[in-house]
Amino acid sequence: MHKGLWNVLGTTEIVSKKPTINDVARLSGVSKKTVSRVINDSPNVKSDTRSKIQAVIQQLDYAPDPQARGLAFRRSYLIGLVYDNPNALYISDIQAGILHACYGTGYELIMHPGDFCSHRLIDQVQHFVHRARLDGVILLSPISQLDKLAHSLRRNHCPYIRISPKKIDAVANVVVSNDRKGAFLMTEHLIGLGHREIGFVLGPSSNLSSEEKFEGFHEAMKQHGIPLRKRLVIEGANTFESGVAAGEQALTRAVPPSAIFASNDVMALGVLKTAQMMGIAVPESLSIAGYDDSAHASLVWPDLTTVNQSVGFMGELAAHKLMLQLAPDRDRAKLVDVSVEPKLVIRHSTAAVMHV
Amino acid sequence: MHKGLWNVLGTTEIVSKKPTINDVARLSGVSKKTVSRVINDSPNVKSDTRSKIQAVIQQLDYAPDPQARGLAFRRSYLIGLVYDNPNALYISDIQAGILHACYGTGYELIMHPGDFCSHRLIDQVQHFVHRARLDGVILLSPISQLDKLAHSLRRNHCPYIRISPKKIDAVANVVVSNDRKGAFLMTEHLIGLGHREIGFVLGPSSNLSSEEKFEGFHEAMKQHGIPLRKRLVIEGANTFESGVAAGEQALTRAVPPSAIFASNDVMALGVLKTAQMMGIAVPESLSIAGYDDSAHASLVWPDLTTVNQSVGFMGELAAHKLMLQLAPDRDRAKLVDVSVEPKLVIRHSTAAVMHV
DNA sequence: ATCGCAGGTGACACCGGTGTCAAGAAATGC
DNA sequence: GCATTTCTTGACACCGGTGTCACCTGCGAT
Known part of the structure; x- marks a missing residue:
């Protein structure tokens, strides 16, 4: 395993601070702006400059700070999952699907249980979104049914996806289980x-x-x-x-x-x-x-x-739809309602009716 | 519901940007540093200055940006839960307990499934911690058994709590289920x-x-x-x-x-x-x-x-222990190993042995 | 040779908060 | 009443990245 600045010598450990963009810039003899360009795959960087910087990044095991990045970009790379607890397994399936979709994208998932019946739910969710600076949320049934919540989120420009047993939203923000x-x-x-x-x-x-x-x-x-x-x-x-x-x-x-x-x-x-x-x-x-x-x-x-009803797959779809909305070069054409087809699973608790 | 700057007038909506610390400072006629002091409950702020600022904060419905805050404080207020999937219900119970402990503290929970058997697990977890700038992680069994992972986290100064079926760590970072x-x-x-x-x-x-x-x-x-x-x-x-x-x-x-x-x-x-x-x-x-x-x-x-084995309670304890470590004024004396007592639940699948 | 124009780069301000430190105001000691 | 201490406050740099814009290249066209 490559350790970069993390020198581990037997039991003696010399641990340096995490490298910053300035370290990379200094070592490669360019400005930090150019390093930033390389990080973000901007065009207009000479190819040998780029490779030189990439080498330094490799060597230092550098990774940009998501906080600083988020601050500058005004994004958090965090998405929230808002649910009430109808069924722990349902939630954990959905969750697994979302995590699968997030894997490798840089997005992380934050859990947020809520009370479907509480009249303060909308405020709580809004507060949660704001506090964690979420880029978007996924709403699970039954909370996804609350049109008021959806309107409120839209009003605050918070992208959302509703996972619902029925088509309920005009703006293609739903994954439907039919x-x-x-x-x-x-x-x-x-x-x-x-x-x-x-x-x-x-x-x-x-x-x-x-x-x-x-x-x-x-x-x-x-x-x-x-x-x-x-x-x-x-x-x-x-x-x-x-x-x-x-x-x-x-x-x-x-x-x-x-x-x-x-x-x-x-x-x-x-x-x-x-x-x-x-x-x-x-x-x-x-x-x-x-x-x-x-x-x-x-x-x-x-x-x-x-x-x-492929609950996990629905989670995955929802996450994909959400990230599509969040992508800066989003392609609105792709934003269609998605429906997952239910499948019969016939086991041993049903059989032909006995002849009377 | 108080709307602050969010004016909702019938169907016409005038939505302003989220207020920043500068807005608060300007409206209350002080510097943003003083506002910062009020936000962080620093002493040495004259009480009428403080109340004036608090009034403006109320009026604007202002809340500080966690990203910027995290950047300056070098904290993310994010904790991670690293698990392999022995049992969905186990994880969801733990998760619920952790969320319960986090409620109202400002900490959020990020989920991270990992593969217990993968030899790259340590790298992956480290990468995850770094990428999401986690303040700390909770490790679930069986991943919590990996001493190498724990050492690696300690080396990188990442606080962690291990939830484990056995006392396995010398430094009181464990919640034990016995x-x-x-x-x-x-x-x-x-x-x-x-x-x-x-x-x-x-x-x-x-x-x-x-x-x-x-x-x-x-x-x-x-x-x-x-x-x-x-x-x-x-x-x-x-x-x-x-x-x-x-x-x-x-x-x-x-x-x-x-x-x-x-x-x-x-x-x-x-x-x-x-x-x-x-x-x-x-x-x-x-x-x-x-x-x-x-x-x-x-x-x-x-x-x-x-x-x-009160799985949910163990999650809660783990989160409390972790947040205790993260608190700036942490009281090391409180850091003792916690053990949860298992309880017999006698239902109907066991009975006295039949007389032969 | 000169102009134009594109590609490549860096200085600087900014995102929204915080730490440091010094300076002015108020309270205390003699 | 004056020196000294304590309280209150703001200017400024900084956290680690990004956008803007101006500048400097090198190149083909005139």
């Missing part, structure tokens, strides 16, 4: 297996994603001419416990459903628990489907049939 | 239930945490005079699949164990799957215990008996 289609596909899968009495577990009522999934479910049922029974649509809260309760509610009916589709995996696992405790065989007597393809889904037996 | 004790407690729990033939599923061999847990298991067995059978100690890889395989290996023996203790929850879930597929009743015929108390553990039936 939850409606995912739920539609899953419902068709269940119908294809012969199920007619299908229970649906909703998320909390303020949740756009849950709404979209219900719409997709509804649409599929309608298209196949299956009446929607109100008693089989059950309120949930996106938690395991609410899934357990929903399962109890559905499975203790006189005519229990032959399949239950929960609008997220965790609730589906709750339903599964209820079924197991009641001695109902899954998938033989009851098919269960979830949504998200979260890590939980494949850690149980029977493993969960669910919908994969 | 995995040995946790495993010891769990083993005693199983022994107390009458189990004698207890299987143990190891993590990957390079994993210090797994080693510690095995030591704790071994110690408890020895103290209770129960011989350790090599055939019941099974290699795993901290993955669900390796848990499934370990379960198969253990449960197809002539004399299968009456309990299996896996060194993490995910592997325990793998064992549970195997048991369920083989028709072995849990916990009636087989007790299963995990470690971590990750979110997965309570999403299955029977829910997993496991060890809670």
Whole structure:
């Protein structure tokens, strides 16, 4: 490993200060402005001057100070991720995708949890953006649903990308997951297996994603001419416990459903628990489907049939879109809404309905 | 909401630039240095001067630029979290704890995944620290085990905290989870239930945490005079699949164990799957215990008996320790190693051994 | 030979804050 | 009342980069 000025001699260490642009300039016999030109790949630098400076940079292991750079450029190379906590795995997937996109670009990611329900959220986010001098932010569902927040950010010239279950923004700042289609596909899968009495577990009522999934479910049922029974649509809260309760509610009916589709995996696992405790065989007597393809889904037996929405990929897309906006030579033409296609993941918690 | 210079008049918006220290100075009729004094709570400012300036700051909604501040102070108010991906939930818990500690302090958190196995990891981390001008980093297990990395950071005067399953650093830069004790407690729990033939599923061999847990298991067995059978100690890889395989290996023996203790929850879930597929009743015929108390553990039936190690709290502690080191008036006396006590979480996957 | 014009370079101010130090104002000691 | 100390304040350089603009080359065209 090249150490540059960091001399490590056995146990004795002689550590010099980090080199600055002035050091580079002095050693290569040019002004610091010319060094700056080389750093920024400006044209109009004679090629042997350039290579001489590059050699010195190599030798010194020099890297420009992002703070100073940011101050001069008025950029921080920092992007923020604003989220409320619907699901730790969802966030960590998104995060991984964003980090993947950032890798090698010089951008760093700063995390910022927020409270979707707080009326001070907008102020808090604005304050956060200002305090950290963020170049832009990525908003996660459900916070991404808040049009007021988006307007406020735009007003303050803070670029943002919304990751959302539905197309919601006129200015192409959204990465859409198309939850409606995912739920539609899953419902068709269940119908294809012969199920007619299908229970649906909703998320909390303020949740756009849950709404979209219900719409997709509804649409599929309608298209196949299956009446929607109100008693089989059950309120949930996106938690395991609410899934357990929903399962109890559905499975203790006189005519229990032959399949239950929960609008997220965790609730589906709750339903599964209820079924197991009641001695109902899954998938033989009851098919269960979830949504998200979260890590939980494949850690149980029977493993969960669910919908994969490439959450990580959405994070990556969002970061790319954001960095595109931040690039000085941005190409507005590239700024289109991006939609990620949901994919059915069929495992062992769903099966053909038993012949009665 | 107070808008300061941001005048929002119906749909017409007059947006001025963000105020700088010079604006504040001009409006309050003092030099910017005096404003700086007020911002930094320096003594020796006449109290009416101070209040006058504070009024202007309020009025302008002024906040100092962290970039410029950082440049002058040589601080970034950024701390990094370096991790390899043993478990998304573990990381997100730690992260939440750190963010909780950072809240209101002005510090922000930057995420940095790294590859534990890469021989270039040290360089990469150093480069990351330098590029982002981090004030300090928190290292997660298993990366925290790398003494070379710690030495390298110390050499470069980068403060760090290691979150580790074992006390490993002489200079009080560690938050310890005491995995040995946790495993010891769990083993005693199983022994107390009458189990004698207890299987143990190891993590990957390079994993210090797994080693510690095995030591704790071994110690408890020895103290209770129960011989350790090599055939019941099974290699795993901290993955669900390796848990499934370990379960198969253990449960197809002539004399299968009456309990299996896996060194993490995910592997325990793998064992549970195997048991369920083989028709072995849990916990009636087989007790299963995990470690971590990750979110997965309570999403299955029977829910997993496991060890809670307050991961979030450890993150919080680590952040506090780090910020203490970064504080200019730091009190070295406070810098002691912190240890978090593991707690048994007894759920429904373990039960007294059946009378044969 | 002279002009023009482009490429290549550096002096200087600036980004928005801070440290240093010296000078004026106020408070204290005799 | 005067010397001395303490408090308050601002001018100035600096942190480590960048933009602007003027200057100096060398070259082809006139």
